[in-house]
Amino acid sequence: MSAPVISATMGAMNPLIGKLAALMGDEYKKLTGVRRQASFLKDELSTMKALLEKLELMDELDPLAKNWRDHVREMSYDMENCIDDFMRDIGGADAKMGFIKKTAKCLKTLRKRHRIADRMEELKALALQANERRMRYKIDDCTNSTNNVVPIDTRMLAIYKHTAGLVGIDGPKKELVSWLTDTREKLKVVAIVGFGGLGKTTLAKQVYDTIGGQFSCKIFLSVSQRPDMSSLLGGLQLKLEMKEELTHAHEVQDIVGRLREYLTHKRYLIVVDDLWDQSTWNIMSCIFPEVGNGSRVIVTTRMEDVAIWACGNDHECVYRMEPLKEQDSRMLFCNRVFGSGNVCPLQLKEVWAEILK
Structure with missing residues (x-):
């Protein structure tokens, strides 16, 4: 790493x-x-x-x-x-x-x-x-305080980013897909860890789109730094279209129980994006039943200890993201600055290496 x-x-x-x-x-x-x-x-x-x-x-x-x-x-x-x-x-x-x-x-x-x-x-x-x-x-x-101002979530851009604009993602995506599509029937949790801006959300979304068709239930859930668990889990109910349950469950424990019961009958793929602490995972993990049907969970986090904790201390299920290699950095730079042609003008070639640094 x-x-x-x-x-x-x-x-x-x-x-x-x-x-x-x-x-x-x-x-x-x-x-x-x-x-x-x-x-x-x-x-x-x-x-x-x-x-x-x-x-x-x-x-x-x-x-x-x-x-x-x-x-x-x-x-x-x-x-x-x-x-x-x-x-x-x-x-x-x-x-x-x-x-x-x-x-x-x-x-x-x-x-x-x-x-x-x-x-x-x-x-x-x-x-x-x-x-x-x-x-x-x-x-x-x-x-500790919460902010009443709702910021624009830049991760939304990563979730909806067009595949053609992505650089250096094919290798990591292929590796994670292989981890998640093995023959193991037991519930498997895979964590993607790395500092902010490396592309964890983008990578998770690409893997999610690639293998999502193999599951009867798939959800991409963004957590954030200080989540209101009742609202977060209630939002998950909405995503799962559990409309008949919404009026009856107000406490976190009740919602967890209903979600767990619902997922017991599904082969599910769930992405828990931007997880910040172990205590949040301790609650989230309760909704994932182990029914031996090959269900999968992907977690993205900036915290190494949270990634390891989510994977049940199985280091082999932790994917550590690294910065782009020089060649990919050059390609991304050209793509962003000069458009899809990826061609840097001759007069700038002497300085672009310094810009990349």
Whole structure:
């Protein structure tokens, strides 16, 4: 699997935490006060990092959360520059130096250590201020609150994208089709995992269209990040045209029971698109009965742990998407920019490689 994409914020935070950990090592054991401050900073920043990772996964952030995220990123860069200066300044006296030179260097180093201790206090104050702003602006609530504004779902474009415009999908589609059309009669769950924008939804839809005719019941269901399970499962009832059941089932448990009963009599293919957490899957999986008739479920997710969980810890059923290869990237670029002719003008050929990077 290719290395995950690291955001600008994480790119600033990760090296800083690593350098603070280095300041706590044996090499700096004489700097007791500095090590203590480094330990405090590392703990504070690690807590901020955990929240930042949650914010990175959200499709939409409110202005306050964006402002706080950007502030922490800039603060991280400033802190890292200071730590780099500390590490460069602090060093032992050269064994080949004479007594006078060694003494002079020690005095100079002592003054530097005092300056470093003062600067570490300033960095500690910056971290405390950032966490205080986090509490005051209630940034943590952004990861739990729902948004009343209904955004345009860009995955809809992937679902209805014309096959002719797709690039680099034939190989992955063929592999997944082979996984899903084996002779195994037991219910099989296959997960497609990868970061946002790789084309998981498009791939799932292509596989769905290819093998859907082999099943008596097929549904493509989009989940989203914070689903209302009652609405989601009620929508699934509508897709299955279970009209006679809609007026009787209001609780999630009731809807799950009715869906499970309905699917017990079907050989089904269901796509659960854009699954974000294990708890949602724990509910969703209850509607899929195991009746030994070759039913199949496809899950798409950005989360490796969710993909593995959905597949019952069967790593062989997890398809890890990778970015397009260079040749496919070039083809896609030409297709998008120059139309279906896929021909790049001669005067641009020297720069298009740089654009692709």
